[in-house]
Amino acid sequence: MTRTLTLLGIESSCDDTAAAVVRARAGEAAEILSSEIRGQTALHEAFGGVVPEIAARAHAERLDAVVERALKVAGLGLGDLDGIAVTAGPGLIGGVLSGVMLARGLAAARGLPLMPVNHLAGHALTPRLTDGVGFPYLMLLVSGGHCQFLLVEGVDRFRRLGGTIDDAPGEAFDKTAKLLALPQPGGPAVEVEALLGNSKRFQLPRPLLDRAGCDMSFSGLKTALLRARDTIIAEKGGITVQDRRDLCASFQAAVAEVLATKTARALVLAGDGVQALAVAGGVAANKAIRAGLEAVAEKAGVPFLAPPLRLCTDNAAMIAWTGIERLRAGIAPSADFVARPRWPLDDQAPALLGSGKKGAKA
């Protein structure tokens, strides 16, 4: 399909209520006409993780206004749209259903095509929205809820080459911050501390590095960090500012090394012809991790693509874009679909373990 397509995207699978309008003209870079996001960090803060019932209620209360705002910023009405794309999973099912019900209602009322979208496909196809990369390319998704290597072979063809078997790296950063009395979200706080720390002081493990393939594990790392912290406390009665910096630097170096080494392996598994190494997810904001991945890409002779952070983290522009990609690929829209809490992109790959603080990982 080559005509101009303007889609509204709706995303509510975790703790961000988002709506966006994306327009794609044939032969031109797509335009994000609006991308509205309302986070829920404050609502869940006291609970140490996202509470599904609170998230679902907040989505239901806010979705109308967020969609209205996205259309207003785009300067469009529902009548100007060619369709609606909505996250149909994976994620916290109450939130997903809030978005799906609204999208179904709007589509039915206006006679618009409705395209269900896999949230992970949204992340995975973002480098095509931002950089127009061709297939196939390797995508490393690293966030608070996801960690996997995907070989993106087509709009609807993904191969999972590996992923975490327990925590996502963002979770490990957040837990590390908690253990060291740093604010949440932990990633940025740990990164700041690490800048002034000695990454060689503590020998933290590099889990699964000795195992072939590109599966990863991060839960043991936080236990090792806890032990290192408690050893200092037992010796000195507390930890100094410098101890904390060194712990953060040592932890970050371990995560960066595991991600870089496993990415190098994933690039080999991906085979020849890979067009780029792309990253998505909040953890990709980390400069040390990013530098490690960039070096791996350079060594492999492939471009490194890191979309701007606002498009790397959860947003609805990626959902609208995925809807456009699917329509262009000739995939039929359908209002008749089931929302799925778990929805792996690659149904041939074995299921991942663990469910993460932000809900089910696919």
Ligand code: KG4
């Ligand atoms: O992609 P994201 O915004 O949300 C989802 O998980 O879906 O990722 C958030 C995660 C948090 O765990 C946060 O601590 C981590 O990304 N993060 C970072 C950095 N910035 C955010 N981790 C390491 N270094 C950072 N600079």
Ligand code: ZN
């Ligand atoms: Zn996500």
